[in-house]
Every structure is written in C-alpha cells, then in structure tokens.
Amino acid sequence: MGGDLNLGAIHMLKLLTKCAAIVAVGALGFTGALVSQAKADEPIKIGTFLSVTGGASFLGDPELKTMQMFIEDLNANGGLLGRKVELIHYDSKTSSEEAGTFVKRLIFQDKVDIIVGGSTTGNTMAVIKQIQKNEIPFISLAGAGVIIDPVKKWVFKTPHTDKVAVAKIFKDMKSRNLSKIGILSGNGGFGKSCQKNARALAGSAGIEILADETHGKGDTDMTPQITSIKSTAGVQAFLYCGFGAPTSIVAKNFKQLGLTIPHYQTHGSASMRFIKGADGAAEGIRIPAAALLVVDQLADDHPQKAVASAYKAAYESRYNDSISTFGGHAYDGLLIATQAIERAGSTDKETVRAEIEKTNNLVGVDGIFTMSPNDHLGLNEGSFVMVVVKDGGWKLSQ
Amino acid sequence: MNWRQPHTGGMVMLLAVMAVLPLFLDNSFQYEIAIKVALNAAVCVGLNLLIGYTGQISLGHAGFFALGAYSSAILTDRYGLPPMAAMLTGALGVGLLSFIIARPILKLKGHYLAMGTLGMGVIISIVLNQEADFTGGPDGMSVAALTIFGWEPVTEFQWYWIAVGFLALCVWLSLNLINSPVGRALRAVHGSEIAARTMGIDTTHYKVLVFVVSAVMACLAGSLFAHYNGYITPSKADFFYSIELVTMVVLGGMASTFGAVIGAVVLTVVPQVLTVFENYEMMVFGGVLMGMIIFMHKGLLPTLSEFIGKRFHEPDKR
Numbered sequence: 261m262g263g264d265l266n267l268g269a270i271h272m273l274k275l276l277t278k279c280a281a282i283v284a285v286g287a288l289g290f291t292g293a294l295v296s297q298a299k300a301d302e303p304i305k306i307g308t309f310l311s312v313t314g315g316a317s318f319l320g321d322p323e324l325k326t327m328q329m330f331i332e333d334l335n336a337n338g339g340l341l342g343r344k345v346e347l348i349h350y351d352s353k354t355s356s357e358e359a360g361t362f363v364k365r366l367i368f369q370d371k372v373d374i375i376v377g378g379s380t381t382g383n384t385m386a387v388i389k390q391i392q393k394n395e396i397p398f399i400s401l402a403g404a405g406v407i408i409d410p411v412k413k414w415v416f417k418t419p420h421t422d423k424v425a426v427a428k429i430f431k432d433m434k435s436r437n438l439s440k441i442g443i444l445s446g447n448g449g450f451g452k453s454c455q456k457n458a459r460a461l462a463g464s465a466g467i468e469i470l471a472d473e474t475h476g477k478g479d480t481d482m483t484p485q486i487t488s489i490k491s492t493a494g495v496q497a498f499l500y501c502g503f504g505a506p507t508s509i510v511a512k513n514f515k516q517l518g519l520t521i522p523h524y525q526t527h528g529s530a531s532m533r534f535i536k537g538a539d540g541a542a543e544g545i546r547i548p549a550a551a552l553l554v555v556d557q558l559a560d561d562h563p564q565k566a567v568a569s570a571y572k573a574a575y576e577s578r579y580n581d582s583i584s585t586f587g588g589h590a591y592d593g594l595l596i597a598t599q600a601i602e603r604a605g606s607t608d609k610e611t612v613r614a615e616i617e618k619t620n621n622l623v624g625v626d627g628i629f630t631m632s633p634n635d636h637l638g639l640n641e642g643s644f645v646m647v648v649v650k651d652g653g654w655k656l657s658q
Numbered sequence: 659m660n661w662r663q664p665h666t667g668g669m670v671m672l673l674a675v676m677a678v679l680p681l682f683l684d685n686s687f688q689y690e691i692a693i694k695v696a697l698n699a700a701v702c703v704g705l706n707l708l709i710g711y712t713g714q715i716s717l718g719h720a721g722f723f724a725l726g727a728y729s730s731a732i733l734t735d736r737y738g739l740p741p742m743a744a745m746l747t748g749a750l751g752v753g754l755l756s757f758i759i760a761r762p763i764l765k766l767k768g769h770y771l772a773m774g775t776l777g778m779g780v781i782i783s784i785v786l787n788q789e790a791d792f793t794g795g796p797d798g799m800s801v802a803a804l805t806i807f808g809w810e811p812v813t814e815f816q817w818y819w820i821a822v823g824f825l826a827l828c829v830w831l832s833l834n835l836i837n838s839p840v841g842r843a844l845r846a847v848h849g850s851e852i853a854a855r856t857m858g859i860d861t862t863h864y865k866v867l868v869f870v871v872s873a874v875m876a877c878l879a880g881s882l883f884a885h886y887n888g889y890i891t892p893s894k895a896d897f898f899y900s901i902e903l904v905t906m907v908v909l910g911g912m913a914s915t916f917g918a919v920i921g922a923v924v925l926t927v928v929p930q931v932l933t934v935f936e937n938y939e940m941m942v943f944g945g946v947l948m949g950m951i952i953f954m955h956k957g958l959l960p961t962l963s964e965f966i967g968k969r970f971h972e973p974d975k976r
Contacts (some may be wrong), residue, residue, distance in 0.1 A: 356797070368685040
C-alpha cells in the first residue's frame with residue numbers, strides 16, 4: 261500500500277512539474293507580449309473602457325464608433341503633436357468589476373496617457389478611486405452629478421448632469437404653469453441621482469412633488485407605479501428619471517393607462533432607440549437635450565451648428581446609423597482631451613490635467629465647455645434645448 | 659501534514675509555483691489577475707468538494723461569494739465593525755444559512771438540486787439588487803480597506819500573498835478532508851448514495867458538511883475580494899458567475915483539487931488574453947471552451963496527466 265502511495269506521489273510530482281512549466285511559460289509569453297506592446301514606437305495613447313455589450317450597450321456602442329472615427333480622422337490629419345494617436349479599448353460589458361480591472365490594465369499595462377471612457381455612472385464610480393490614486397487624467401462619459409460633485413482632482417466629465425436636466429425641466433414646467441408633479445425613477449445611479457436632485461430642486465423651483473415612485477433594474481412593466489401616480493389627486497405633470505430600455509417602457513405604460521398629462525423625461529432618453537422602442541407612445545414627450553439632437557432645426561447662427569452638423573454628417577455617412585447624444589459625449593471627451601494635450605505640448609499628466617481644467621469656450625456637440633478648478637463639467641443649463649417627440653422624430657420646442 | 663500522502667507532492671508544487679510566480683509578474687495589473695485567479699481558485703476548491711467528490715451540484719455559489727463580499731462591505735461601512743470581525747461574522751452567518759438550507763435542498767437530486775441551488779442564488783442576487791438602502795443597489799457600494807491586526811495591505815504585492823495564502827489554506831484543508839474517513843464517505847456518496855447508506859454512512863450528514871464548508875470558503879473569498887477591489891456590485895451574485903465557477907471546476911477536471919485550481923487559472927486569464935480579438939472575444943472564448951469539452955472531456959488536469967503518463971510509458975496510476 262505504502263509503495264503504491266509513493267508511486268502516486270512521484271507521479272503527481274512529475275505531472276505538476278509539467279503543469280507548472282506550462283503555466284510559467286504561458287505567464288511569460290503573456291507578459292512578454294504585453295511588455296513588447298508597451299515598448300513599441302511612441303504614439304500618444306488614449307485609453308478607454310466602454311459598455312459596448314451588456315445592459316448599457318446603447319451607450320457604449322455609439323461611443324466606441326465615435327471614438328474610432330475621431331481617432332482615425334485625427335491620424336489622417338497628422339495626429340497630435342506630430343505623433344500618431346492610438347486608441348486602446350476594452351469592453352467593460354457594463355460590469356463595474358470588469359471596468360476596475362480594465363482601468364488597471366490601461367494604467368499599468370498599456371501605460372496610457374489619458375483615459376476617456378466609462379459609459380455608466382456605476383462603471384465610472386467604481387474606477388474613481390484607482391484614477392485618483394494613480395493620478396491620471398480621466399474624462400467620464402456618464403451622466404450623474406456625483407462624478408464631479410464634489411470635485412475630484414483627476415476626474416472630468418462631458419455629459420450634462422441630471423441636476424442641470426432637472427433644473428431645465430422644472431423651468432419648462434413653470435413656464436407652462438405646471439407645478440404639481442409625480443415622478444418615477446429607476447434605481448440605478450443615474451435614476452437615483454436624478455430623483456435626489458428633483459427632490460432638492462423642487463422647493464426653489466416652485467414645484468411640488470405629490471407622488472414619488474421608483475422601479476427596479478430590469479423591470480419590464482411599470483404599470484403599478486404609474487397607476488399609483490395616476491390615482492394621486494392633483495398631479496399636473498409626470499417626470500421619469502432614468503435611461504435605457506425602461507424609458508420606452510414607461511412611455512408605453514403611460515399611454516396604455518390613458519394618461520394625458522404632460523410627460524417629461526431626461527436626456528437619458530435622447531436617442532432614436534427610445535422613440536422606436538416606444539412604438540408611437542413617445543409622441544408629445546418632452547426632454548431636455550443637447551442641440552445635437554435637432555441640429556438640422558437650429559438657426560444657422562447657433563454657435564454649435566457647425567460642429568454638430570459636421571459630427572452628424574460624418575457619423576451617419578460612415579456607420580449608416582442615426583446619431584444619439586451618447587456618441588456626442590464621447591466626441592466631446594476626445595475633443596477636450598486632444599485640445600488639452602495640444603496646448604500642454606506634451607503628455608505630462610499633471611500639465612494635461614491642468615490644461616483640461618483650463619478648457620474655455622470650447623464648442624462641442626454637447627454644448628460650450630468652460631471648466632474651472634470648481635467645475636469639472638463646464639456646461640450649464642443654457643447648453644440644453646427642450647425637444648419634443650413629433651411624428652416619430654425630434655422637434656425643437658421654443 | 660503527512661508526507662506519505664499522495665497529494666503532498668502536489669501541495670509542495672503549488673506552493674513553489676506561488677512563491678516563484680512574482681518573478682514573472684511585473685506590474686499591478688498582472689498582480690491583479692493573479693489575485694483574482696487565487697480567489698476564484700479558492701472558491702473552486704470548495705465547490706469541487708461538493709461537485710467533484712460528493713456529486714452534488716450547486717448553481718448558487720456566486721450567492722455565497724457575494725454574501726461574503728457584502729457582509730464585509732456593509733458591516734464595516736454601516737456598523738463600524740473592524741474588517742476581520744466583519745469577515746468572520748459574515749462567514750459565521752453564511753455557515754449558518756447554508757447549514758439551515760442544506761438539509762432540505764440536498765434532499766433534491768439531479769436537475770432538481772440544480773434548480774434548487776439556482777433559485778437560492780437568484781434570491782440572493784435579487785435581495786442585493788433591491789435593498790438599495792443597504793447595498794447601494796445595482797451600482798454597488800465601496801468597501802473599506804482591510805486591516806489585519808492594525809496592518810493594512812496596500813500594494814498588489816501584499817495582496818498577492820494574502821490571496822495565495824488563503825488559496826493554499828483552502829487546498830490544504832480540502833486535501834486533508836479528502837484523505838480522511840470523511841473524504842472516503844464522500845466518494846462513497848458520489849459512487850452510489852444507496853450503497854453508501856447501506857454501509858452505514860450518514861450520507862445527509864456528510865453532504866451537509868461539504869455544502870457548509872464550500873459555502874464558507876466562497877464567502878471568505880468574497881470578503882477578501884471585496885476588500886481588495888474596494889468596490890462591490892451585485893453582479894458578483896449573478897447566475898452567470900455561478901456558472902463560471904462550475905465551469906472552472908468541470909474544465910479543470912472534476913474530483914481533482916489541483917484541477918479546480920487550474921480551471922480557475924485558465925478561465926480567469928484566458929478572457930484577458932482574448933481582448934485582442936475585440937468584438938469576436940466571446941466567440942473565440944466559446945470556441946475554446948467547446949474545443950476543450952470535446953477533446954478533453956475529462957477536464958484539463960486528468961487529460962494532461964493521462965497524456966503525460968502515456969508519453970513516458972509510465973505504468974498507469976493505480
């Protein structure tokens with residue numbers, strides 16, 4: 261018996277030597293490949309992690325396409341500081357853990373000069389600690405205000421915050437004499453943040469929230485919540501705080517329940533997918549959005565007209581797909597990043613960061629950016645226009 | 659440890675690989691992957707006791723992992739417990755929970771057991787997603803740093819030793835359990851539960867024991883992961899993560915502790931290597947898995963050991 265066991269031990273030992281060798285060689289090869297990548301010629305490296313698949317793919321997909329187009333055009337025109345620009349992208353699959361791993365990979369393995377990415381608030385918030393600790397400029401493409409409020413030294417963002425959107429919506433409501441409202445919010449980062457801001461801003465805006473409902477992630481029917489709002493006496497208008505697939509579902513349920521009060525949503529719905537998904541139920545819904553969404557209807561002297569129509573034309577002819585404001589966030593992120601690197605004259609991280617902070621009167625597709633040490637977004641309410649869904653498209657509302 | 663036990667060589671080899679590996683790792687990202695491998699492997703070693711040796715499937719182990727992670731996050735953040743105390747409380751809680759549900763759930767067999775454990779995992783996932791006031795909802799919550807008697811691991815290098823140390827402990831426990839009367843009872847349950855019962859083995863007792871041990875291992879790995887990552891979301895309680903864990907065990911080779919470790923290595927490292935395929939990543943990954951199942955259906959380690967055994971004309975083991 262003992263002999264057998266010894267034989268087993270020797271056998272196992274030999275086997276494991278082999279396995280260890282295989283693992284070690286594999287690890288070496290893996291390391292080697294990636295190290296040689298880092299030491300290749302010196303292009304300027306822009307890193308990104310986007311939700312190209314998973315729950316927020318409607319954000320990540322146009323963002324990635326926009327970024328690839330932007331970088332290709334930039335390189336065709338001679339690159340940046342006389343160097344080529346390389347975009348290094350990983351798909352976060354809308355998972356915060358994956359986002360965290362990929363940010364480490366971008367920083368330590370790929371040694372990127374700047375990171376522009378993070379499609380959702382959840383993905384962005386999960387990496388902020390790493391960004392701050394490792395001191396690398398980061399421009400987020402996610403919506404919620406918590407990303408830049410309070411201000412974090414290395415973190416910037418391009419999309420309008422929910423707070424700005426809510427302020428714009430409340431102003432529009434007041435101008436139409438609507439002051440008693442019911443709100444429904446998603447329980448994701450954006451929805452929660454939007455709900456919080458709606459509660460906070462209501463008082464000063466002269467709005468009274470009579471009904472305040474939430475729905476869960478992945479819910480496919482919001483009838484109960486909307487019914488509850490419907491049965492609340494005195495509600496004059498309805499606001500939905502959320503983004504993605506639920507926006508269309510809310511629009512449908514709202515119509516099915518026969519509600520006729522004015523219906524507002526946020527810029528989280530600013531995509532043709534919202535209108536198509538709602539199957540006609542989106543008619544009449546009002547949202548605050550970047551001018552990009554209605555670029556053809558803008559007056560010729562509108563400051564954003566040139567930039568926005570150029571982006572729209574380039575994107576639509578290249579991908580044969582209609583634009584969304586989400587791609588616009590990525591466009592602006594790269595615009596801010598590349599201009600800051602240009603001004604800095606190098607990729608020194610602290611200099612680039614300081615230059616991003618000095619972004620002044622930069623006309624992007626989301627609006628006109630003027631940042632400061634206290635404002636890492638640089639957009640105000642003026643950068644929003646109110647649009648209304650009409651005949652299955654967006655119409656600028658006056 | 660008894661030096662005459664058959665797996666001693668394997669244990670020594672595992673420790674050697676762990677000790678030498680840092681020589682090949684040269685940045686934080688590679689350490690991060692190594693740490694994730696070690697923690698996944700620890701869960702798989704526990705799960706392998708259940709699946710490989712006892713023949714009981716669990717599609718809900720991600721739930722235990724997430725419970726460990728969230729108990730560390732919530733108890734330190736909301737109730738101010740020191741991290742080690744939170745971790746042990748979590749482990750105790752999960753041990754108790756798994757003990758309570760083990761008896762009814764392990765009465766089920768085959769597909770029904772799979773469904774039962776799946777349901778348990780899904781319930782945990784729903785609770786973590788919905789109780790947003792406690793868990794931060796789908797966006798998750800940040801987790802305080804780990805302190806072990808006043809010492810706080812900061813660098814990836816320090817975390818590497820914690821993770822591999824934990825893995826070594828799990829492997830050692832698992833090997834000892836397998837090579838004990840308990841292990842023989844477990845294998846008897848796997849072979850034929852009725853025969854085992856006729857021999858006078860209290861099968862329920864052993865099945866519950868293994869279920870609890872594997873749940874607690876997953877829970878502790880979850881706690882460590884949460885502290886290391888500094889951020890946790892309910893996606894770790896996801897059904898797909900449970901499937902991933904089972905796949906690691908099956909891929910590495912069932913009823914082989916080192917196989918479970920190797921399965922975890924492969925399934926954690928390969929997706930990182932495959933990112934070069936960009937949009938085709940998932941297709942290639944699926945292809946690799948299918949190839950392995952078709953050509954190495956016994957699992958990686960058993961197939962390799964058979965192959966090497968034949969190559970060197972060694973007498974077949976046992």
